[in-house]
Amino acid sequence: MEIWMSLLLACCGLTLGDRTSASSAYNELTLDPHEKFNVSWTLDQDSITFTVTCETTGWVGLGFSPSGSMVDADIIVAWVADDGDSYLLDMYATGNTLPTEDTLKDVTLISASEANGVTKVEFRRKLDTCDESGDNIITSSTTHLIYAYRTSDPENNLFSSRDYHEFTNRGTKSVYLLDSKTRSKPSLPDDIQTFDITARNFSVPAEDTIYYCDFQAPPDLDEVHHVVGFEPVITEGNEGLVHHIIMYACYGLTEELVGNYSKIGSLCTAAEMPEFSSFCNAIVMGWAVGGGTVYYPEEVGLPIGGRNGSAASYFQIEIHYDNPGLLDTFVDASGLRFFYTRTLRENELGVIPLGLIHGIAVPPGVEKFRSEAYCDESCTNQWIPEEGINVFSFFLHTHLIGRAIHVEWYRDGQNMGLLAFDDSYDFNFQEMRMMENTHKLLPGDSLKITCYYSSDTRDNVTLGGYSTLSEMCLAFLSYYPRQDLAYCTSFPGIVFPSDPVYDALNLNTSGTGGLAGLRKISNWTSELVSTLQDGIDQTFHFSKCTRENGTPYNLSSHLINPIGYPAGERVEERHCPSDMIKDHQKAAENDVEKSKPAETVEQQNKNSATFNGLCFFSVLPLAFVMLY
Known part of the structure; x- marks a missing residue:
């Protein structure tokens, strides 16, 4: 199963005009x-x-x-x-x-x-x-x-x-x-209980980037209950080690299938992962560095328990450890604590994972460079019901050189504006953000994520990957009611050596695997940077549209043309009288x-009578040495 970063779902999409x-x-x-x-x-x-x-x-x-x-x-x-x-x-x-x-x-x-x-x-x-x-x-x-x-x-x-x-x-x-709703705690039922899914005293290897996976069952409940929130449980002393935690729901996975799995946690690699991991495709929650406790809206819950097979029977926990010191002394039991109740909510939680990992290429020494991915109408026509779905939160994620993230919303070929954004993204502060109002997506609507990077501290091309020093471009949108969806996203044609951008860059890509050939360029002139950006902007994308069981939807076309996604004008509504x-x-x-x-x-x-009530002070000699 493909590893996706632990970001959460999320929220907002406010412009300056609708701050609160x-x-x-x-x-x-x-x-x-x-x-x-x-x-x-x-x-x-x-x-x-x-x-x-x-x-x-x-x-x-x-x-x-x-x-x-x-x-x-x-x-x-x-x-x-x-x-x-x-x-x-x-x-x-x-x-x-x-x-x-x-x-x-x-x-x-x-x-x-x-x-x-x-x-x-x-x-x-x-x-x-x-x-x-x-x-x-x-x-x-x-x-x-x-x-x-x-x-x-x-x-x-x-x-x-x-x-x-x-x-x-x-x-x-x-x-x-301005996200007061993100930090608000809703009223919770009196019967709230908790359970934890964590690493089981995992001895972290002396490697820079480690992904740990394990499969654990929620409490055995005769009746369906709803998870209504979660919080991180981080082993003391490992706060700088645990970069993110992501939780996949496993639907239809039985105790008999898991019974022969003898390993207690392992690395998330093809060789280590059991065959039954194919049941665990639906991302349902996660946490990343800087995040805290999350509560769902009062009308939304994640089902567990019961005997009808509709709820998740197991969860796959994935933990990304960032260990640049290559230490072998860490033993970890971090994870997530679930809050659940027998008081059922009106709707079940779903998550739309949007973005890309492979297919990112950022040349060095560039102040602003972008990557994009799409959740295309050919996909949303397959899984969004006629009455639509309601998006209520978002979680945005890049790695170290990410500076801004935009998620745009399209309907009938028209740009509807930003569904979510952060123009001053902080890698060390990643949190699920609740929208002030829900947004209804209809079948045929489309989404585009654009990530902006600044590589002025890098000496070579930065490619997409799972290491913290590599890059990602991801958004997780939480919605209700839940549909049969694992992924609605895309990957760009530049992952293939035959993409025209490599000819435009005069690269002999034979044997280099396409993107890897970009490392041959030692002198990234402004012309080469522009050529690569143009190639990324114009290359066709290939849709990834899959069900919760991992099987792809049968699309009329898997090709996505970026020309069909015109950039919207960012209108910053300001109230500044000319005088x-x-x-x-x-x-x-x-x-x-x-x-x-x-x-x-x-x-x-x-002196407060001038300038529309803004206080007017005199000025003194200042020598304020480094607030920070």
């Missing part, structure tokens, strides 16, 4: 490993209010970064002086150097206090301040929060290089600030006065 439909959704997060720096936030239409609580009597800093570093970060620093006055600075950074204070202040300080060794600061800003030179737009993509703090206030309340936060008092953490943009631009062009002290809350209030 829920007012005052509450969220909270601990940012540092010592649990001293905490942040909570509430959403209210086009604004977001943050509360920072930190065990310090000095200044605190919170920033919004595109990458997790100080580069292009939007930073807020605040403190409470010994006399009780409160100070807040609205700043931005262009690198790991001294940030600059914004000429126009787009942050409102609501309150600040210091008591019992704890500083607490509450402030508000708009999701889009319309300040393109100093503030980042908060969207439904991944936000990289950076934080820092110091144990003392700035001398004379003038923030300078003397106020360095110390090496251990800073860090970064990724979060979906406000001009005010920001004019302020950015003005010389900044460098000698005034920061204002107290009282002074802020005197």
